[in-house]
Amino acid sequence: MEGSDPYLHREMKGKKMLKKRWIIAGLVVIILLAVVIGLAVGLKRRKGSDLGAVSKTIQSLCNSTSYPDTCIASLSAFPGSSIASPTRLVGIAMNIAHQGANSSLHLVERLLDSEHNETIKAALKDCLENLADSIDQINVSLSHFSSLSLKNLLDTFKEIRTSLSSALTFQTTCIEDVFAGINGRAGDEISKDGHYVKQLVSNALGLSTILSSLQDELSKWKNRIPFRRLLSGHNDVDVVYFDDHEAFPEWLSLGSRKLLQANTTTVPNVTVAQDGTGQFLRIQDAVNAAANTGSSFYIISIKAGIYTESISIPKTAKNVMFVGDGVGKTIITGNKSVVGSGVSTFDTATLAVKGNGFFARDLTIENTAGPEMHQAVAVRVSADLAVFYKCSLAGYQDTLYTHTLRQFYKECTISGTVDFIFGNSAAVFQQCTLVALVPLPGQQNTITAQGRVDKFQNTGLSFHGCNVVGAKDLQSAIKDYPTFLGRPWKEYSRTVFLFSNISDILDPAGWLQWNGTPFALQTLFYGEYMNTGDGAASEKRVNWSTSMNEKQAEQFTVNSFLDGTKWLPATRVSFTSDLTS
Secondary structure, rough: OOOOOOHHHHHHHHHHHHHHHEEEEEEEEHHHHHHHHHHOOOOOOOOOOOHHHHHHHHHHHHHOOHHHHHHHHHHOOOOOHHOOOOHHHHHHHHHHHHHHHHHHHHHHHHHHOOOHHHHHHHHHHHHEEEEEEEEHHHHHHHHHHHHHOOOHHHHHHHHHHOOOOOOOHHHHHHHHOOOOOOOOHHHHHHHHHHHHHHHHHHHHHHHHHHHHHHHHHHHHHHOHHHHHHHHHOOOOOOOOOOOOOOOOOHHHHHOOOOOOOOOOOOOEEEOOOOOOOOOOOOOOHHHHHHOOOOOEEEEEOOOOOOEEOOOEEOOOOOOOOEEEOOOOOEEEOOOOHHHHOOOOHHHOOOOOEOOOOOEEEEEEEEEEHHHHHHHHHOOOEEOOEEEEEEEEEOOEEOOOEEOOOOEEEEEEEEEOOEEEEEEEEEEEEEOEEEEEOOOOOOOOOOOOOHHHHHHOOOOOOEEEEOEEEEHHHOOOOOOOOOOOEEOOOOOOEEEEEEEEEEEEEEEOOOOOOOOOOOOOHHHHOOOOOOOOOOOOOOOOOOOOOOOOHHHHHHHHOHHHHHOOHHOOHHHHHOOOOOOOO
């Protein structure tokens, strides 16, 4: 503006910005103080409370969740919620979700007892398994919540979010996936009940995320605000109570976290060898011997050979390590498929992992059903802190099912056609090679189909420094079989490619709609950052994908996305923790 003093204008603008920051900081502290006070006093006050003000607290928090009406109704009906602090409301919401999930489990048990159709019975059994796992994860979140203190607030809420995100995924697998295409009374009842319970779990996740965000915001301001003395001097809270008399029950201790321990010696506990030189001829027999393992790795050496098995790592077998003789030498193979075997996608896996801390290296795991058999999983991972290093995961449609929880893949080769990396875990792939194969005539290759179902889930697929290539026979037929980075399996699908080399097999559009419909285009997040190669050009990308900036990309590193620096060093696998090429 003519005649104005630019220095004075800049000073006034700076003062306004500073004032705005102080206002924001004050609001954050005021809200967080309600959290802190709720922790410090043990949530025991009942008499003389302002019920109207507390009702506003419930309404204010619930309005930020995905299902506010269900949130308000369920919390208000819970005894003691009318005087609860924000922190206590999170615990109440988790308790309500636990009750709902248990109710769903009993419903499925009753339906299974009265069902005679074998296909529906198989789906009900899968549903039962997933609901039990969902309850386990809610228990884990409650266990973390019971140890919540002023010192560990942010880290504890991270763990709670991971567990509740997983609980929600297990719920969704039951009500939306294993019953896909199956009509009848059982499916209708499960869908109606399950969607309500899904809302309960989502609301618990949403509330924990909201409080976590407040604490995270405070940590940015704590060195600049005068209120910080009010947050000091409190002792840790040993128990957070649901009401005046009842603490969390003893069974919560079963959900306590166990991180990997540094015991990765190459000396195996047992050896599997087809020539009889080991303790076992079958891999599953060696896994069964590893049940109820401790916190150290239980190392199973698998000698060169072709092992035709469907292997399951149960929840009780924690920290199991498979060590092969090399890719293409130690081969675990199967051919179950939806079309050929008449089972759900969930049940087709050659290797199904549920035991936390699983680690596989130097081997091949494949599903040879072929593209005409449609969904045929080579590996399904439903375990936390799972690692695959220098492995080949081979199949066609749905090769790798990154079902749920935290996973890390380093220097692996993963091949397939349609949705060949899918699921709803938080997974990072570093220096992996993704190989698109020739699909069925008329099909399009999609490397990923990420299944995030809720905006509060801390899940997604992150490919960091990977190579996207095509098999030789695909390279000569690119126009006939276009390849895309991914498509949205669920509403909040989230996938990113960072510092990756993308070959010319990729269609210039980059990403594909789900079955030609605009489903999830407003809610998904598909991003690319600093990629190279002939397929990395962004000029013709779909307008619903994102060319990320540095701040966005940093959210999907090993450190930020997996909290990997706390547990990956125990595996002795090298990894890049931050945003570097």
